[in-house]
Amino acid sequence: MTQRREVPGIRPYDGPAGGWGALKATAQAVRQQMELTEAPVVLLRTNQPAGFDCPGCAWPDKEHSSTFQFCENGAKAVTWEATSKRVTPEFLAQHTVSSLLELSDYELEDFGRLTHPMVYDAATDKFVPIEWEAAFARIGAALGAFASPDEVEFYTSGRASNEAAYLFQLFAREFGTNNFPDCSNMCHEATSVGLPQSIGIGKGTVSLEDFDQTDFVLSIGHNPGTNHPRMMGTLHEIARRKVPIVVLNPMRERALERFADPQNVVEMATYSSTNIASTYYQVRAGGDAAALKGIMKALMELEAERGNVLDRDFIAEHTQGFEALAADLDSTGWADIEKESGLARVDLEHVAQVYAKSKAAIVTYGMGITQHNTGTANVRLIVDLLLMRGNFGRPGAGICPLRGHSNVQGNRTVGITEKPSEDFLKRLEQVFGFTPPQGHGHDAVNAMQAMVEGKSKALICLGGNFAVALPDPALCFAAMKNLHLSVHLGTKLNRSHLLVGRETFLLPVLGRTEIDVQANGPQSITVEDSMSMVHASAGRLKPASAHLRSEVAIVAGMARATLVDSTTDWPGLVDDYDRIRDLIELTIPGFDDYNQRIRVPGGFRMPLPATERKWNTPSGKAMFSVFPGVRERYEPWPDDVLRLVTIRSHDQYNTTIYGLDDRYRGVFGRRDVLFMHPQDLAAHGLEHGDLVDIETVSSTRNLRLDNITAIEYQIARGSVAAYYPEANVLVPLDYIDKACGTPSYKSIPVRIHKAARQGAGAAPRR
Numbered sequence: 225m226t227q228r229r230e231v232p233g234i235r236p237y238d239g240p241a242g243g244w245g246a247l248k249a250t251a252q253a254v255r256q257q258m259e260l261t262e263a264p265v266v267l268l269r270t271n272q273p274a275g276f277d278c279p280g281c282a283w284p285d286k287e288h289s290s291t292f293q294f295c296e297n298g299a300k301a302v303t304w305e306a307t308s309k310r311v312t313p314e315f316l317a318q319h320t321v322s323s324l325l326e327l328s329d330y331e332l333e334d335f336g337r338l339t340h341p342m343v344y345d346a347a348t349d350k351f352v353p354i355e356w357e358a359a360f361a362r363i364g365a366a367l368g369a370f371a372s373p374d375e376v377e378f379y380t381s382g383r384a385s386n387e388a389a390y391l392f393q394l395f396a397r398e399f400g401t402n403n404f405p406d407c408s409n410m411c412h413e414a415t416s417v418g419l420p421q422s423i424g425i426g427k428g429t430v431s432l433e434d435f436d437q438t439d440f441v442l443s444i445g446h447n448p449g450t451n452h453p454r455m456m457g458t459l460h461e462i463a464r465r466k467v468p469i470v471v472l473n474p475m476r477e478r479a480l481e482r483f484a485d486p487q488n489v490v491e492m493a494t495y496s497s498t499n500i501a502s503t504y505y506q507v508r509a510g511g512d513a514a515a516l517k518g519i520m521k522a523l524m525e526l527e528a529e530r531g532n533v534l535d536r537d538f539i540a541e542h543t544q545g546f547e548a549l550a551a552d553l554d555s556t557g558w559a560d561i562e563k564e565s566g567l568a569r570v571d572l573e574h575v576a577q578v579y580a581k582s583k584a585a586i587v588t589y590g591m592g593i594t595q596h597n598t599g600t601a602n603v604r605l606i607v608d609l610l611l612m613r614g615n616f617g618r619p620g621a622g623i624c625p626l627r628g629h630s631n632v633q634g635n636r637t638v639g640i641t642e643k644p645s646e647d648f649l650k651r652l653e654q655v656f657g658f659t660p661p662q663g664h665g666h667d668a669v670n671a672m673q674a675m676v677e678g679k680s681k682a683l684i685c686l687g688g689n690f691a692v693a694l695p696d697p698a699l700c701f702a703a704m705k706n707l708h709l710s711v712h713l714g715t716k717l718n719r720s721h722l723l724v725g726r727e728t729f730l731l732p733v734l735g736r737t738e739i740d741v742q743a744n745g746p747q748s749i750t751v752e753d754s755m756s757m758v759h760a761s762a763g764r765l766k767p768a769s770a771h772l773r774s775e776v777a778i779v780a781g782m783a784r785a786t787l788v789d790s791t792t793d794w795p796g797l798v799d800d801y802d803r804i805r806d807l808i809e810l811t812i813p814g815f816d817d818y819n820q821r822i823r824v825p826g827g828f829r830m831p832l833p834a835t836e837r838k839w840n841t842p843s844g845k846a847m848f849s850v851f852p853g854v855r856e857r858y859e860p861w862p863d864d865v866l867r868l869v870t871i872r873s874h875d876q877y878n879t880t881i882y883g884l885d886d887r888y889r890g891v892f893g894r895r896d897v898l899f900m901h902p903q904d905l906a907a908h909g910l911e912h913g914d915l916v917d918i919e920t921v922s923s924t925r926n927l928r929l930d931n932i933t934a935i936e937y938q939i940a941r942g943s944v945a946a947y948y949p950e951a952n953v954l955v956p957l958d959y960i961d962k963a964c965g966t967p968s969y970k971s972i973p974v975r976i977h978k979a980a981r982q983g984a985g986a987a988p989r990r
């Protein structure tokens with residue numbers, strides 16, 4: 225091969241993931257954000273029995289106990305919140321909102337923590353301080369003036385606690401709407417919709433103990449070295465037990481190849497590492513349905529050859545729909561499977577053989593599965609594969625969706641949903657004495673569409689960065705500016721906050737890491753992790769400012785000012801969060817003895833009937849599905865179209881950008897790159913480092929992103945990747961999975977052209 229040309233900021237990363245590089249990056253995160261004296265206190269309290277839950281990810285900890293688990297990206301999440309930098313009223317007096325809006329989310333959040341409640345002043349184009357009570361009164365008056373409660377959207381980002389989320393839904397429902405757009409709508413909605421249809425509950429079925437006992441793991445479409453770093457400890461243990469770990473991912477992700485566990489003294493001392501994936505298949509983006517159908521088809525062929533591959537007893541006793549699945553697999557041709565997945569028949573047969581040998585299998589998956597037109601159907605295909613061999617309701621087996629935000633699952637459990645069940649609404653009515661709205665409300669995309677059309681006029685955000693996380697900023701940003709009222713509960717400035725409407729409030733909250741003292745003493749909140757464990761979390765640091773309030777106090781303050789006839793004792797609930805938990809217990813099944821059980825270290829597990837082979841489906845059985853054809857798109861695409869996936873870098877938490885490196889992918893000091901297969905570069909007449917323009921293939925929207933540096937990467941042919949949120953300019957707002965409403969952020973049809981300008985734009989922004 226000829227020598228690759230030098231491109232600024234792009235250099236291959238040869239080491240394993242984890243190891244000394246991770247320790248160094250942690251030290252750097254601490255140095256850049258925190259007072260060094262506080263850092264050990266806060267980092268050592270993360271995920272400890274008397275400490276706080278890591279805001280980084282939703283992976284559980286062994287009994288939330290014992291040793292400190294080192295985690296680079298957990299440390300970044302913690303130090304980013306516990307930073308000593310501040311956005312004060314003086315700072316905001318010096319900068320107009322228009323000038324701040326010119327900056328990136330990276331620059332905005334790096335200014336530090338918000339310290340005072342603020343309101344937008346149109347005359348000066350600045351945020352000015354406001355007293356808490358005055359803010360609540362104005363918000364209450366504004367909300368009371370809308371013609372219909374359905375003109376208001378109540379957005380939740382999954383970091384909110386169970387207590388805050390529960391009060392938020394109570395507030396909105398008593399106000400009169402089920403408009404609950406939430407981050408889950410952009411994330412694991414395919415799981416929340418697909419799993420209940422298949423197994424009767426919308427949550428994963430495995431626990432950490434299952435990983436100790438499994439003998440086969442299929443990992444599809446997630447990048448744990450960056451996004452679920454504590455999972456690497458688990459995968460590392462499994463790999464060392466020689467359990468096969470098969471990966472389906474279009475991109476070579478270093479942590480799935482090789483990992484040095486910073487907890488492992490020998491690996492650290494000897495600079496060695498452990499291979500993680502036993503086999504790594506670079507499936508085409510959007511090729512998983514074809515691949516899964518191929519694996520299942522091969523399994524059927526094995527069964528025909530030698531029998532005893534399927535769990536016939538389980539299928540007969542516990543499932544419905546197997547014949548239809550079998551007939552569909554029979555009629556799906558290998559040529560289609562190979563073309564769509566980009567994988568060879570022998571490879572898929574190999575996966576089937578390894579799977580057929582296993583006694584207990586787990587499939588783990590993330591956004592590579594859910595963020596497609598057929599995300600919901602993809603999730604159901606994974607269940608089909610597991611059902612074929614009875615991999616539910618026994619040790620070491622099950623399905624493991626890797627959740628997003630640290631409490632996104634808990635938010636759903638306590639009522640953040642635009643489609644509430646009748647039972648839940650009935651219990652709310654019994655306990656609180658008001659009649660909640662019965663109709664379904666808006667999810668995230670519907671909410672934004674209603675804002676675009678001017679039908680929704682107000683947005684209250686319990687955290688998050690709504691407009692930046694959603695697709696199509698050209699539409700979304702304009703809609704934000706047309707709002708009559710926007711209210712943001714947040715820790716740090718972001719662009720959604722700056723897209724001000726007629727009246728806009730910025731309400732700064734206490735973070736997870738901070739002490740929350742109310743009338744009855746210090747409070748803890750509770751969260752539910754990816755494995756349905758609910759436990760308490762209590763911050764330890766002095767709050768970033770004396771003016772901060774807890775999310776619970778702010779939600780209750782707005783509710784009190786808005787719902788003047790409410791019989792709920794909102795101030796009493798703020799005084800003592802045990803009282804909120806008592807109400808949760810009264811209205812939501814599974815929370816019996818809530819306050820007692822969270823006082824036991826490790827907490828408790830929410831009921832998961834599927835783990836006992838009880839299926840809460842209409843038929844009472846687990847349901848096989850049929851995925852029509854092999855294509856994960858509603859529309860067929862011309863052959864010259866590339867599939868763009870949008871991904872997170874290693875220095876990023878969703879729209880929060882901690883830094884500009886993506887170490888394991890060999891990108892340093894920049895994010896303006898497009899990952900391409902060398903042959904795709906050549907086919908487009910491009911060289912590594914050339915500037916390209918990207919254009920979405922869409923009949924409705926004209927969307928483009930210009931002057932991006934194309935770089936060579938080990939990615940499946942025909943698939944290209946760029947960073948989120950920058951690439952959201954390429955995603956049409958209505959480009960969604962119609963079964964669950966999630967934007968198809970991982971399969972955007974694009975064409976690529978060499979940019980007119982070359983050279984000048986290729987320098988990193990450092």
Ligand SMILES: Nc1nc2c(c(=O)[nH]1)N[C@H]1C(S)=C(S)[C@@H](COP(=O)(O)OP(=O)(O)OC[C@H]3O[C@@H](n4cnc5c(=O)[nH]c(N)nc54)[C@H](O)[C@@H]3O)O[C@H]1N2
Nearest residue numbers: 445446447451475509510590591592628629872876877878
């Ligand atoms: N540090 C950190 N932690 C996080 C987050 C963060 O941003 N930073 N975000 C949190 C949130 S909200 C979430 S939802 C999770 C996200 O966690 P992930 O699900 O890991 O999210 P992505 O970075 O979007 O990564 C998707 C992975 O899927 C692959 N992929 C893309 N398209 C396809 C496809 O069609 N098929 C297959 N098989 N693979 C594909 C990509 O190559 C990439 O490896 O992480 C959570 N944890």
Ligand SMILES: Nc1nc2c(c(=O)[nH]1)N[C@H]1C(S)=C(S)[C@@H](COP(=O)(O)OP(=O)(O)OC[C@H]3O[C@@H](n4cnc5c(=O)[nH]c(N)nc54)[C@H](O)[C@@H]3O)O[C@H]1N2
Nearest residue numbers: 381411687688689693713714715716718870878879948969
């Ligand atoms: N193209 C593309 N788009 C995507 C995705 C993708 O893969 N590709 N992923 C989607 C996914 S999976 C998700 S989950 C969404 C994420 O969407 P969101 O959850 O809306 O976005 P975040 O970036 O996590 O929100 C960051 C903001 O939350 C606030 N915040 C931080 N901590 C706290 C806290 O403790 N309390 C409160 N009240 N506020 C806090 C801060 O002000 C910060 O600026 O994005 C989605 N968008």
Ligand SMILES: [Mo]
Nearest residue numbers: 410411628629
């Ligand atoms: Mo997410």
